[in-house]
Amino acid sequence: MLGRTIKLYLMDGTASGRWQASISQWSGLVYKIPRACLKETEDIPELNTPGVYFLFGNECGQKFVYVGEADNVQKRILQPHLFEKNGSQWDDAVIYVTPDGSLEKGRVKYLEHYFYKQTCDCARYIVKNGNTPTQSPVRREVRDSLMTAVENIKLIMPTLGYKVFEPAAKTSVSGENQPVLLHLSGRKAKAEGYLNADKSIVVRKGSSFSLTETKSCENYLRKRRTELIRLKQVVNGKFVEDVKFNSLSTAAGCILGRDVNGKELWLYPDGTSFKKKNSQ
Incomplete structure (x- = not known):
C-alpha cells in the first residue's frame, strides 16, 4: 500500500x-x-x-x-x-x-x-x-x-485521538484466539462477559439484569441502568445485545442494581474470582 x-x-x-x-x-x-x-x-x-x-x-x-x-x-x-x-x-x-x-x-x-x-x-x-x-x-x-x-x-x-473504528482487543487464554469468559451470579441476575485487553468487559447478549435497585446503588449506576433501558440494550430484564463496560465493578453494579466490587464477583470458568487470580 x-x-x-x-x-x-x-x-x-x-x-x-x-x-x-x-x-x-x-x-x-x-x-x-x-x-x-x-x-x-x-x-x-x-x-x-x-x-x-x-x-x-x-x-x-x-x-x-x-x-x-x-x-x-x-x-x-x-x-x-x-x-x-x-x-x-x-x-x-x-x-x-x-x-x-x-x-x-x-x-x-x-x-x-x-x-x-x-x-x-x-x-x-x-x-x-x-x-x-x-x-x-x-x-x-x-x-x-x-x-x-x-x-x-x-x-x-x-x-485526532479517537480509535472509534479500531475493534476492541480481546485478551486470550494461553495464546488461544478465544476471549477470556467470566460469569457473574446474583439472586436476581446472572451474566456472562468477556474481557478485553484494557480490562474492560463486554456483557453478552442474553445475560439477565435486575430490575430493582438497592439503597447502595450509586447515582452513576442508576444513570447507566436508565440509559441501558432507554437505548433498549436491556429489554424486560435481559441484555438484547452485547454491551461494553469500562470496569468490572460498573458492569456488576449495573447488572445487580447495587454497589459492588466487580473484581470479587466476576468469576473465571474454574470459579476463581478475577481479584484472586490476578493477585497471584
Whole structure:
C-alpha cells in the first residue's frame, strides 16, 4: 500500500483548540471542534454545508459517541440532541465536510449509517444514537467514491485521538484466539462477559439484569441502568445485545442494581474470582 500524508492544522495555535485534518490528493476536510469553541466557527464556511459528524464524550468513566448528519452541520450541532436531555454532555465534535458541498443528503445519510454500524461493531464506545440511522440507497459509483472518504476518515480519526473504528482487543487464554469468559451470579441476575485487553468487559447478549435497585446503588449506576433501558440494550430484564463496560465493578453494579466490587464477583470458568487470580 502506498504511503499517504495527513496534514494537521492547529487553527488556534494550540492543541486544545480547533483542528483541521486533510489527506494529500483528497478534497475532504475533517475538523475537530471542542464544545467550547463551537460558536467561534463562523470563520469556517464549510461547516454550514452538509456533512457527517461525531460527538465524543465521557460519562461515568464510559466513553461515548453519537453519529449524526445534517444539511448544515454547525447549526445542527448547536441544537440539543435527545441523549443530552438526560444530562449527558459531549466534549468534542469531529466533522467531515467537503469544500465543494458535494455531500448531498443521500450521501451523508449513507455515511451516517455506515459509521454508526462501524462504531457499534468495534464496541470501543457507547453509541448514544437512540435509533439506527436509515441507509440511503446510492449508485455503485457513488458508493465506491464514498468508500474512499470512509478509508480516509478512518486514517484521520486516530490522529485526532479517537480509535472509534479500531475493534476492541480481546485478551486470550494461553495464546488461544478465544476471549477470556467470566460469569457473574446474583439472586436476581446472572451474566456472562468477556474481557478485553484494557480490562474492560463486554456483557453478552442474553445475560439477565435486575430490575430493582438497592439503597447502595450509586447515582452513576442508576444513570447507566436508565440509559441501558432507554437505548433498549436491556429489554424486560435481559441484555438484547452485547454491551461494553469500562470496569468490572460498573458492569456488576449495573447488572445487580447495587454497589459492588466487580473484581470479587466476576468469576473465571474454574470459579476463581478475577481479584484472586490476578493477585497471584
